[in-house]
Amino acid sequence: MLDLRGVTVPGRQRPRLHALSLQLKPGERVALLGPSGSGKSTLLAVANGLITPPQGRVLWFGEPASRRPQLRRRQQARIGTLWQDLRxxxxxxxxxxxxxxxxxxxxxxxxxxxxxxxxxxxxxxxxxxxxxxxxxxxxxxxxxxxxxxxxxxxxxxxxxxxAQLLLADEPLAQLDPPLARRLLQLLLELGQAPRALLLSLHRPDLLEGFDRVIGLRCGELLFDQAPASLTSADLQQLYSTQGQP
Amino acid sequence: MRSLLFGLAVLLAPVAPVLASEVLRISAIPDQNPERLNRLYGLVASELSDQLGVKVRYMPVIDYTAAVTGFRRGDLDLVWFGGLTGVQARLQTPGALVLAQRDVDARFRSVFIANRPALQGLTPFSSIDELSKLKGKRFSFGSESSTSGRLMPQFFLAKAGVQPKDFSGGQPGFSGSHDATIALVQSGAYEAGALNEQVWESRLKEGKVDTSKVLVLWRTPTYPDYHWVAQGNLNKRFGAGFTSKLQQALLNLSPDQPRQAQVLELFGAKRFIKAPVEQYASIESVGRQLGKIR
Amino acid sequence: MTPAGQMLLPVLVLLPLLWLLPQSIHSGGLDLLLQFWLAALQPSLDPQVLLSALRGLGITLAIALWSWLLSLLLGCAGGLLSSGLVSQLLWGCQWPAAVIKRLLALPRSLHELLWGLILLQLLGLQSSVAVLAIALPYGALVARVTADQLDALPVRPLEALSSAGAPAWSALFTALLPPLWPQLLSYGGYRLECALRSATLLGIFGLGGIGADLRLSLQSLQFHQVWTSLWCLALVMLLLERVVRWLQQRWQHPLASVGQRGRELVALLLCLGVLLIPSAQLLELSWQQIGTRWQWPQALPLWDIAGWNQPWLPLISTTLLLTLLSALLALAITPWLLVLLCPWKGCRPLLQSLGLLARLLPPPLTALLMLFVLKPGLLPAVLALGLHNAGILGRLLLESLDARDCRASQALQLAGAGPRRSLLVAGFNAVARGYLSFGAYRADVILRESVVVGLVGAGGLGVLLLESLSSFAWIDVVPVLVVYAVLTLMGEAAADAYRRRLLQGHLPLEGFKPAIGP
Structure with a gap:
């Protein structure tokens, strides 16, 4: 559904995304973890077409993201974003x-x-x-x-x-725990085939039900694996301050 | 959306059609009380309409400049102009004709009046030089473009060495009309003023002036003033010979017929007479001198 | 200095005014002035006078309505075209919007009276002159406000909709029209009030309507007749202000709930539509006339160099002095009256009715009244402009005081502070930025308006302009118009800069629902 290949988005000091590749298939529900400023929002913005990356390719539903406005809009109509500020x-x-x-x-x-x-x-x-x-x-x-x-x-x-491809930017940020669980449950249900879900969050304790977890750090992919196989060492590496600018 | 609906409303609004049949539009410079003007020109309109067999409509104008502009643009066909405005109008309107003036208009005068209590010791005078006594007083003209209320008084003041900036406050006032000048000087709001002699005399006769409060200081020498000016294209629009019929109608107004008598009385005239165009050359030169005609 | 301090400071303007007073006062017309005010109690009820006043009022209202409508249409179109956001959508770049914005500054730079006098020359005696004279500058003003508002709206919902594939215009309408709408409605209502005031003013200069009755009866000292017209006008003005305010409050979010309010809006539109037809007939408006009757004065020496030879320095400095003094006076009056009178119960109603009276009397009339007791010159002009605008500013001040969050002053009063102190500390500080920014905007308006008091010999560009127009001296008219336009555009820029500093980028405009500080 979503296919990013070698996407790089330059930033002020360092790239916000660096040579990132990512594939999403129908029915896949993917959690996106990463410390603040790691490029989660940028990744979602590339995924929904708000940002056109200067390097790398974006494919939506198997087709390259079009540059012709009308065609591009038709592609974008199948991608839904749950914005952090709702909009x-x-x-x-x-x-x-x-x-x-x-x-x-x-x-x-x-x-x-x-x-x-x-x-x-x-x-x-x-x-x-x-x-x-x-x-x-x-x-x-x-x-x-x-x-x-x-x-x-x-x-x-x-x-x-x-929308077929659901993108959600930290939807659980300001909710109390029971409410957060219920909402996540809802989004996971919605993300079943034929749809797909890419959701960024800050809660490693809520990964149950996702098919994959992606770790993003300094704009680069740190890991991409099943939630069950995620170790605390992975998380420690993800959130460690070492190497951070 | 609202603009959309409004747009529709605009398109659908049935707007009044342009005046279909030819109407003779008459007007006058607003030199007196509007009620009086309405009464007078209502009468003139119906009189002319009856005599000439065309529709006549009085278009009130409240500004001297607007009257001249309206005439130049052809919105007005026959206008009772003052000396200055008549010259302005004819200079701007090729083909315009002077049709008639009142018997009093060839030898017209202005009067300088003063508030008696405010200017104690100031007595009527006969020499123009004594106008210089008005320096430093609160002084009001009538309308800015009035011949008898502004142009000629300012001309004679200048002859006596009094400039507009010599008055109290650094400038004269403009009351707007002759009646207003009388009222303002009588009340003391202005200490002195200048106006049309004929209006002054008729208000005096009507008992509307309190002579214990206002007195006449000086009467100007004579000059030509008011006259009827008509468009040059009336024959084309109303049929051959229309202009001369119109002129005759004005000249034939006589005090024997009740409505005509009323008209003449409101005009303050015994009858209308022909007006030679040459006599306005002096007005034109004064107008140019004072910058009112360029 | 605290914002409240800045609000009270303009009172220093009284010093020069008091200094001017002894040399310009005279008691000659005290009697007349007294008669004028006494006549308020017994307006003439003569049927003919009443009929004439009502007819004049009808024409004024018709002019106001049509010019308002036209200005909204022009303004919305111009606003869309001069908005950077829309330009970006339409053409993919911003410069067309910038160019259109600059062009729209031109009609805005001249007062509606000047437009009226110019159009009178071009179009002749017809009532569409008054309609166009108001619609042109107002349209340009509405366009500017619409564009500013449009560009200041949050664009995130728009982004969200576009990135979900919505076509540009659909997204624009759905995301931006709803937040823009209440502001436009509110501003539109305010423009209608302004249009009524302007239509009255144009009447005074002979462009039709009740203004003519007012001026002529005042000039012939028929005070009872003056008051017949004034009371009629006051009634209509009060009614209009109340209805507009009520609708503004009722329709804060007119699109939010479909149904009742939508129906009300449609009903109101229908009412207006129905009113438009008789008012067009009253004015004898006809598009053919507007279309075909353009005519330039013969031999218009537009660019003759001789006309540029004027004593610009004194002319401009007098105009600026007049503007400055009037604006400061307009700013100072209401806050000080409030502070002085607020412990008294009748303070509000008194200020409200004084404000209505000040808005009601057009500045040239006030100036003529002033001449009863003042010599011609700067002072009567300053007072006339200052009082009129104080009426407009005062209403905004009272309204924003009512709309403000009053918990702070409650707390102060509970702690024992008197009404004056709590007003000064809590009330004024809360509304001061908004008030001062309105004041800056008003100063900008006064600069344009200074031309209308040329009548009383205030001097400055306005007098020269009126005199040249009445002498048909086109050679002088054009340079003065150009200088005037440049001056008002500079004034506008200065007022904007001040307001931007005051509100740190956030620019609420006069007529919007009372905004309180950032």
Missing amino acids: LVDELSVQQNLNAGCLARWSWGQVLLNLFSAQDSQACRLALARVELDHGLLMQPLDRLSGGQRQRVAIARLLRQD
Whole structure:
């Protein structure tokens, strides 16, 4: 689904990603570990096309990332990102935010209509139900929701987008332990075939259920293995301050 | 989206059509109270309409400059101009014609008035040189482009060696109209002012002036003032000979007929007479001297 | 210095004004002034006067409505085209937006009155002159505000949508329109209030509407008739301000809940649409006329060098002095009145009604009134401009005081501080940055507005301009216009720089929901 080959993204002092290669197959759920500043967010930005790496190749669903805007948008429409800061539109209602996931395939008329009236409630209800939110929230303005609820809305937007490749940037950062577990469970379920999930996190204790764990350090791949085979020595090496700038 | 809807509304709004049939649009410089002007020119419009058999419409204008501009642009067909504005209008409008003036207009005067309590000791005088006594006083003209309320008074003041900057506050005021000048000087807001002699006399006759508060200091020598100016293209628009019919209609206004009498009375005239164009040369040269005509 | 201190400091302007006072005061028209205020109690109810006032008011409202609408259309289009973000989307580069932005500065640089007088020459006597005269500078102003707001919005949601494959325009509309909308609505409502004030002002200079009634009846000292018009205007102005404020509060997020508010919006649009037709008829607006009647004055010596020979230094310095004094006066009045009167219960209503009165009376009228007791010159002009703008600034101050978080002053009052002290320490400091930034913006407006008080002999560029226009001296008009435009553009840049420093990059604008500090 995602195929990065020798990707390098230059940074100010040292490259943010250096000759990184990574493959993701359908149904694979991959955890991305690494200390702050190790390039996790950059990797996700390359994966969803926000950054076009000057060196290396990015393949989406077996095709090289296109440079033609229209084609590129069609590729990107199949990649969904759960941003760390969610990036929802605060001024819109829950339903309108969910529908914002459909912009890629919608016509102009539908886009404008979405700003004024409800569009396809049924699909939105299903998406909300999938993330265990009450459909009564559909008409609520987004700014009345709690942090946890907003995060679920953002996930539901990915469902509405019908994304195949799910990318999540530290979705568990500000959640209490039980909530974090439930959300992770949800994302892991969503990441089953035919979809795939690449999720960055800071919690080595929550790797259960992932198919692979990737360790990233200073923009380079440190390890890429099954979670079961991950040793504490690996983790120590990953988070050690030695060699850090 | 809102702009979109509004855009639609704009397109759909049925806007008034351009005036279909030819209408003779008359106007006048706003030198008096607007109610009086409305009454007067309403009467003039219906009188001309009856006599000439065309639609006549009075277009009120509240600014001298706007009246000249409207005439130049062809928005106004027949305008009662002052001396200066008439010359300005004709200079800017090729083909424009002077149709008539009142009997009083060929030998018109301005009066300088003063507030009696404020200027104790200042008595009427007959020599122009004594205008220099107005130096340092609070002084008001009428409208900026008025002949009798500004141009000629300023001209005679200059002859007596008084410049606008010699007045109190470094500049004269502009009351806006002759009536306003009387009121402001009478109240004491200004110590002295200059206005149209004819307006002064008629207000005096109507008893609207408190002579215990205002007195006349000096009357200027005569000069030509108000006149009717018409567009040059009226014959083309209203049929051959229309301009002379219009001129006759004005000249024929007589005090024997009730409505015409009313018109003449409001104009403060016995009748209208022909106006020779040459007489305005003096106004033009004064206008050029004072920078009001370039 | 604390922000509150900066708010109180402009009161020093009273020193030069007090110094000017003895040499320009006279008691000649005290009587008249008294009569004027007494006449407020008994406006003329003569049916003819009333009818004329109502008709004038109708025309003024129609001018305001149409010019406002036109300015919003122009402004939204111009705003989109001059936004760097949109330019990036459309053309992939930012320079077209920068160029359009510069071009839009030109219509903005002249006061609507000047536009009116110029258009009068070009288009002749028709009411579309007033409509266009307001719509052009306002449109350019709305465009600037829209572009600034657009470029200041958070772009992250937009990024998120684009990286999920959304087409550029769809993403733009979904991610940026919703946050922009309440600001535009709020600003749009404020522009309507401004348009009403401008339409009244244009009337005073003969471009139609109730302003003409006001000026003529004041000049002929018919104070009872003046007050008939003033009361009508006050009623409409108050109503408009209240309705706009109410709608602004109600529609903070108009897109968020579909349904009721959407329906209200549509209903309001329909109402406006219905109003547009009779107002167009009242004004005898017709597009054919606007399209076909352009005509330049004959032999327009536009670039004759002789016109440039003017005493620029005194002209410019008088204009700047007038602006500076008026702006400081406008800034100083309300805070000081608040401090002095705030322990008294009637303080708010008193200030509100004084503010309404100040906004109601157009500066040239106030200036004419001042002439009853002051000699012509700088002082009546400063007072007229200062008081009018104090009315506008004061309303913003009171509103932002109401909207502010009052916990701090509560805490102070519970600790025993009096109302004055808590207002000074907690209230003023909270709103000062916003107020001062509005003040800077207002100073910029006053610079343009200084032309309207040329009537009372304040001197400066405005007088020269009005005099040249009335003498049809085109040779002088163009240089003065150019110098004026350059001056106002420089003023705008200076005011912006000050506001940017004050708010550290964050620029709330007058008319937006009261913003409080960064």
